[in-house]
Amino acid sequence: MTQLKSNQTEQAGQSKRELAWQVASNLLLSFKYAWAGLRYGFATQRNFRIHVAIGILAISLGIFLRLSPVEMSLIGITIGLVLAMELINTAIESVVDLTVKQTYHDLAKIAKDCAAGAVLVTAMASVLVAGSLLLPPLYALIVQAKLVSIFN
Numbered sequence: 001m002t003q004l005k006s007n008q009t010e011q012a013g014q015s016k017r018e019l020a021w022q023v024a025s026n027l028l029l030s031f032k033y034a035w036a037g038l039r040y041g042f043a044t045q046r047n048f049r050i051h052v053a054i055g056i057l058a059i060s061l062g063i064f065l066r067l068s069p070v071e072m073s074l075i076g077i078t079i080g081l082v083l084a085m086e087l088i089n090t091a092i093e094s095v096v097d098l099t100v101k102q103t104y105h106d107l108a109k110i111a112k113d114c115a116a117g118a119v120l121v122t123a124m125a126s127v128l129v130a131g132s133l134l135l136p137p138l139y140a141l142i143v144q145a146k147l148v149s150i151f152n
């Protein structure tokens with residue numbers, strides 16, 4: 001019974017791969033294609049570039065404010081989530097466009113709207129994380145700088 005199940009899974013896996021136009025034959029090639037996806041996202045998606053810029057700013061601010069390793073990790077995970085979601089959104093958009101081309105379809109609208117909604121959810125979460133971790137020390141620094149300028 002177990003053997004039968006594993007044979008069926010294997011067959012299903014093989015038939016899926018048979019539908020692929022090309023399969024990356026080694027790890028290096030897999031990285032090459034993943035890098036190509038990142039480059040495509042950066043070159044074509046304005047929102048992706050905005051998220052990268054905000055991410056770099058948040059990391060720089062975190063280093064400047066000397067956040068703890070755990071706080072920096074939280075910021076890093078949040079940035080990664082937003083960027084990954086943006087790439088998944090781009091992938092879904094491409095598959096939808098490939099499927100329905102330039103025709104209107106309710107399901108195409110649902111797929112694209114939900115993918116965009118997923119990006120929005122992670123972006124809002126990232127604002128919450130960045131606000132909670134970066135704003136208090138930044139505010140303290142500004143207050144401290146003002147006090148120093150008053151007493152000098």
Ligand SMILES: Nc1ncnc2c1ncn2[C@@H]1O[C@H](COP(=O)(O)OP(=O)(O)OP(=O)(O)O)[C@@H](O)[C@H]1O
Nearest residue numbers: 089093100101102103104105106108109112113116
């Ligand atoms: N084929 C389609 N059928 C129905 N609605 C569509 C279709 N293509 C796009 N739309 C609608 O238009 C909106 C914008 O489409 P688009 O392809 O620009 O996605 P987008 O998520 O706004 O893109 P981006 O993430 O690049 O800003 C979609 O969210 C969807 O509501």
